[in-house]
Amino acid sequence: MKPIETAMVLAAGLGKRMRPLTDTLPKPLVPVAGRTLIDRVMDRLVEAGVRRIIVNLHHHRATLEKHLAARTDVELVLSPEAELLETGGGVLNALKLIGDEPFFCANADVLWFDGPTPALKRLARIWDPAKSDALLLMQSAASAFGYEGRGDYYVDPVGRARRRKGNEVAPFVYAGVQILHPRRFAGLAPGRFSLNVVYDLAETDARLHGMPHDGLWFHVGTAESVIETEFQLGYRRERR
Numbered sequence: 001m002k003p004i005e006t007a008m009v010l011a012a013g014l015g016k017r018m019r020p021l022t023d024t025l026p027k028p029l030v031p032v033a034g035r036t037l038i039d040r041v042m043d044r045l046v047e048a049g050v051r052r053i054i055v056n057l058h059h060h061r062a063t064l065e066k067h068l069a070a071r072t073d074v075e076l077v078l079s080p081e082a083e084l085l086e087t088g089g090g091v092l093n094a095l096k097l098i099g100d101e102p103f104f105c106a107n108a109d110v111l112w113f114d115g116p117t118p119a120l121k122r123l124a125r126i127w128d129p130a131k132s133d134a135l136l137l138m139q140s141a142a143s144a145f146g147y148e149g150r151g152d153y154y155v156d157p158v159g160r161a162r163r164r165k166g167n168e169v170a171p172f173v174y175a176g177v178q179i180l181h182p183r184r185f186a187g188l189a190p191g192r193f194s195l196n197v198v199y200d201l202a203e204t205d206a207r208l209h210g211m212p213h214d215g216l217w218f219h220v221g222t223a224e225s226v227i228e229t230e231f232q233l234g235y236r237r238e239r240r
Contacts, residue, residue: 004104004124004179005051009041011108012058012081012090021223026060028108029067032226033235036067038108045104046074048120054079054097055108056090087195092185102129102181105195109221110176111229112137115214123179123211126159131209133184133202136161138172138210139217145232146219147173153210161210163203172210175217 011028018027028038035043038055045053056079057064068076079094091098091105104120112119119137127135138161141151151170154162164170184198184207202208218229 001127001129002101003049004102004127005049006054006098006101007045007050007052007104007106008054008056008079008091008094008098009038009045009106009108010056010087010090011038011064012056012084013109014059014084017222018226019223021226022059024060026057026064029060029064030109030220030226032111032220033230033233037111037220038064038067039071040111041106041108042071042074044112044114044118044120045106048104048118048124050104051075052077054094056081056085056094058082058084084192086192088185088188088193088197089191091180091195091198092188092190092193095182095185098182100182102127102179105178105180107176111218111220112139112175112177112213113216117214119177119213119215122214123177126211127179129181131207132179133181133205133207134199135179135209135211136199137175137177137213139175139213141171141173144173144217144219146221146225146228149173155210155212159209159211160206161199161203161208163200172212173217173219174210175213 021030029036052075054077058081077097152174153172
């Protein structure tokens, strides 16, 4: 199987819950333990062998563009959005830049630390395009720092994923990292929609799979959670 060398990083969101930090910064540029969220994501993509990363932009676009221009270790292609397209619409809009091959896709604000084998390499190892259109990294809800919900998915013994229904409590949280096949977007109308539409279509066809993460994962959704995450990581900010 060909190695996955293309990725998309979703970086266009407004980051409203992260205010006041996002009043002057896009959420992906919020530093956590000394490094921005988006740089941490791109570091792991590069380590996994990715050569080309597409990044969608909207909120504080010029600031993010300037920051990304400083990276020289990977080819970066920008996909600006005049209007927010959400996660699914953003990927569909960028498919002309992504191409026809499977690709990594990650939220720019997800923070994870690998177990013995990097999560991206584990995803690539079990990815089977003959059986799957979407392979999601899943974090155990019980060990997801900062997460207080009912979970997102169940994953059966062969890796097929099923979304939680109604008042069910699911054991896994979608961790914001995945492999997608462009064919799953065929027939979808351009515009604003969530990747959940893609996942639900794949689940209907038994082509949605999940892989449990074996390292640390943090839900960094608010300004307060940045401080809490740094505390968990043993990071001390310098006094100003």
